[in-house]
Amino acid sequence: MLPGIGIFGCGELVRILVANLRSKGFRVEAIWSHCLETAQQMARELDIKLATDVIDRVLLESSIQLIVIACPPHLHEQIATKACGIGKHVLCDCPPALSYDQMLAMKKAAFNYPSLITIFFNTLRFLPAFVKMKSLIADGYIGQINVINCNVFGSSLQGLDNYSVSCDELMGGGLLSTIGTHVIDIITFVTELRAKRVTGIVKSFNQLKDNVFGLRRITADDFVTFQMEMQNSLTVANVTLNSHYCGKFSHEILICGSKGYLVCRSGDLYAQLNSSGKEELLFADSDDPISDNCPYGKGLSRMLSALKNAFQFSPETECMPNGFNDGDGHPNNGSGVDVHSNDEILHRWAKEAVGLAANFEDGLYVQAVIEAIKYSSKNREWVRIKYDMN
Known part of the structure; x- marks a missing residue:
């Protein structure tokens, strides 16, 4: 099952992203902008049900498992580190951050949750x-x-x-x-x-x-x-x-x-x-x-196709491997699974499918x-x- 997506940003890149994400089968559940009116206008144009100017409103939405950061870079660190901390995948636009220290904080957050997909738009x-x-x-x-x-x-x-x-x-x-x-x-x-x-x-x-x-x-x-x-x-x-x-x-x-x-x-x-x-x-x-x-546009569709493959498992991969859980509910062997307390499986992912992507260490x-x-x-x-x- 493909994850729900929350998007931060309301620029022209967001329009391209939403069209490409939907063509791959992803669900865009929410959009954020620092201006609520701008977010609401974009949500109406792109048929997105939730528009907000509150960052945590998107991050804490239960239907969202993948965060797409396409807003100004001074917000990248805040959003990415929070998203990793609550166990959500991150796809971040370039430039990585405003400073080396901000990018280092993002890299450390991703390092603490190694099973999560944390990559950049290096298409x-x-x-x-x-x-x-x-x-x-x-x-x-x-x-x-x-x-x-x-x-x-x-x-x-x-x-x-x-x-x-x-x-x-x-x-x-x-x-x-x-x-x-x-x-x-x-x-x-x-x-x-x-x-x-x-x-x-x-x-x-x-x-x-x-x-x-x-x-x-x-x-x-x-x-x-x-x-x-x-x-x-x-x-x-x-x-x-x-x-x-x-x-x-x-x-x-x-x-x-x-x-x-x-x-x-x-x-x-x-x-x-x-x-x-x-x-x-x-x-x-x-x-x-x-x-x-433009080669950047050409690579975008292929990158999102690889991201889609990361969340699609064949029947042979339905079983969780031994040693899968790290004891705190977070997988740690390059594959992942979201579970309820009643052990109902919601989402699976395999980081190998996006192995070509630039991770947060590359961004540093x-x-x-x-x-x-x-x-x-x-x-x-x-x-x-x-x-x-x-």
Whole structure:
């Protein structure tokens, strides 16, 4: 049985999420916004029965077992830690949090309840092109990785229609937080390498826009470039995020090795070996559920399909394994079950189905890199990455 879902947030992402969740068979039971009127309006438009501006009203709703966090990042820690504490699964939007300390608290909350599904919207991980790229790199297809080059260009990356938290760097706005989060994560996912130190430039060129009124300036960055020296000291990653490009949206991740290169362009995978005379197409992504060329939208449907599979058990998995319960009613072996006091089984889940997803520990690493890049930009120096793995 699929769990009921409570959604935090009322942005455009929520509309896309609700449509995709319902197409997979999930029930959206409640929606939250800091403004009750906004929540009620969204609930009427999307046919959601409960609308509220009280966080605990959604968290404590008995029909809800999965919390989707798509609200401003300053609320992520509060909602995620509470949800984990009462035994509810969490699917959280990016950026992970406003600070490293907030993300650390989220990671510790998830660590205390290891059977729960606690993942981020890092949808690139679910694209077949990146899964295949990861496999080829692990098999030594391009040899030793030397250079990683990532370019994301587009004229509407920020999507600012009026002044909101997305205009404010301190509230989690800007390309580094919204797009850079995904890029940093996917580099580690496909290469299994993490950054050792970084240097970067984070700039906000367009601080005034015609559709943003008043005396407030936009502090969210609209151009970012940074380099990462990876932990093996043999690989360097160069990333550029540019919202000043007026052409077609472009998303390219290039991995160059000693034997050749692999490149993913908007969900399609290409390769060329040193012994070959031309580039060849290894995988073409024909599935485009959001009807655009954005790989993030393409990965969303696949991620939610995997989430659906996590809550669907075959007849062979109906029995609970030995040692299933930790003594406090919480499963601890990667599979889960919700039970009443009368032992009636309500929901089962298997975390393996969403094994590709970025968990809260991955989010902690990404948050550490983001903060190091911002520090580097302000102080104009290389910064070593420090993050707590315990």
